[in-house]
Amino acid sequence: MPIIRNLGRAASQLLQSSGCGCGVSLVPVRAIGVSPRQVASDASFHSVTFSESGHPRVLITGGLGQLGVGLAKLLRKRFGKNNVILSDIRKPADNVFYSGPFIFADILDYKNLREIVVNNRITWLFHYSALLSAVGEANVPLARAVNITGLHNVLDIAAEHNLRLFVPSTIGAFGPTSPRDPTPDICIQRPRTIYGVSKVHAELMGEYYHYRYGLDFRCLRYPGIISADSQPGGGTTDYAVKIFHDAIKSGKFKCYLRPDTRLPMMYIDDCLKATLEVMEAPAEALTMRTYNINAMSFTPEELAQEVQKYVPELQVTYNVDQVRQAIADSWPMNFDDSNARRDWGWKHDYDLPELVTTMFSYLGSDSRIAQAN
Ligand SMILES: NC(=O)c1ccc[n+]([C@@H]2O[C@H](COP(=O)([O-])OP(=O)(O)OC[C@H]3O[C@@H](n4cnc5c(N)ncnc54)[C@H](O)[C@@H]3O)[C@@H](O)[C@H]2O)c1
Numbered sequence: 001m002p003i004i005r006n007l008g009r010a011a012s013q014l015l016q017s018s019g020c021g022c023g024v025s026l027v028p029v030r031a032i033g034v035s036p037r038q039v040a041s042d043a044s045f046h047s048v049t050f051s052e053s054g055h056p057r058v059l060i061t062g063g064l065g066q067l068g069v070g071l072a073k074l075l076r077k078r079f080g081k082n083n084v085i086l087s088d089i090r091k092p093a094d095n096v097f098y099s100g101p102f103i104f105a106d107i108l109d110y111k112n113l114r115e116i117v118v119n120n121r122i123t124w125l126f127h128y129s130a131l132l133s134a135v136g137e138a139n140v141p142l143a144r145a146v147n148i149t150g151l152h153n154v155l156d157i158a159a160e161h162n163l164r165l166f167v168p169s170t171i172g173a174f175g176p177t178s179p180r181d182p183t184p185d186i187c188i189q190r191p192r193t194i195y196g197v198s199k200v201h202a203e204l205m206g207e208y209y210h211y212r213y214g215l216d217f218r219c220l221r222y223p224g225i226i227s228a229d230s231q232p233g234g235g236t237t238d239y240a241v242k243i244f245h246d247a248i249k250s251g252k253f254k255c256y257l258r259p260d261t262r263l264p265m266m267y268i269d270d271c272l273k274a275t276l277e278v279m280e281a282p283a284e285a286l287t288m289r290t291y292n293i294n295a296m297s298f299t300p301e302e303l304a305q306e307v308q309k310y311v312p313e314l315q316v317t318y319n320v321d322q323v324r325q326a327i328a329d330s331w332p333m334n335f336d337d338s339n340a341r342r343d344w345g346w347k348h349d350y351d352l353p354e355l356v357t358t359m360f361s362y363l364g365s366d367s368r369i370a371q372a373n
């Protein structure tokens, strides 16, 4: 919902009398007095970055997807179990529910989200809710709502409550006119998916709120993420997770991308490590608010060859899905993350061989690993 649509009379008056003398507000307009739980307009909205315990109070939105549960685990180790609240609109599995605080949070419900942030004295928000590239193309209106309207809600609440906000972007924020090998941080971004368009929008809005309202916005462009104990949510890079499961289950894998399709990829532990590191980086170290991060790039054919070292009988066939192939063909082949490495010391731990070894050891085929060595 456009911020301006929520501009009430009190907000208009405040805008007229705003301190800088230029007639514009220092917090997003929606934050000024539209909530039934509104505090007086002269009260301080500003909470602290850390709670009394010295740890941030964290909320993760969209936390039941491929990445959120792992992030919660990492953050709970660092900040304490009860300081990290996982949220989603889906029902959590027992092991997730009993591993720490979980709450229902629909990012399209602005008031509910605001109430959660206030009642739990949240200071850091990791905004993971999204529809990914393939499911986004299958339902553009929903992707637009979740990825764009939902982001607006999160941005306004984060700015109003002085949160440190992390929003992940993606290799999908680039398009066919971007340099693809390698893709630098700053270049042409004309993606052709609703997912990519919404992520460019998120990068730009977050940076705008940073410069305009002082929001502590931090963003990483993730490559395709590979994990063993969580399933991907409908993206173009999902094949690189499925191949491991199919290799173990049936010894057969049908790939929906051409064998020579090169994309940047990363093991989940590196992705989550980078996320925590950029959130903990001192603000003065950050010369940018949106960074590429990279680990490796491979094609389905190269991944299959590495997997076949562990499952030599694996049969791979190719049945190209035109939608996902067109998306992949418009994305970076290699990612230039030199700014992240320089500014806050980003360094990945997993290249392709370590990734494959780790995946098989998690998926329980240690005997095959022994054979391969
Ligand atoms: N997994 C990757 O390879 C990858 C790569 C680049 C960027 N990212 C980004 O990282 C973030 C997390 O990715 P993921 O792979 O875990 O995604 P996912 O698709 O697995 O999970 C997204 C979650 O968002 C939730 N969601 C949907 N609508 C919602 C709503 N209205 N309110 C609250 N939650 C809602 C879904 O229930 C789901 O659990 C996303 O923003 C994604 O764009 C992921």
Ligand SMILES: C[C@@H](O)[C@H](N)C(=O)O
Binding pocket: 132, 133, 134, 169, 170, 171, 172, 195, 222, 223, 224, 225, 234, 235, 236, 237, 238
């Ligand atoms: C790359 C990333 O954003 C996601 N895994 C997708 O393929 O849509």
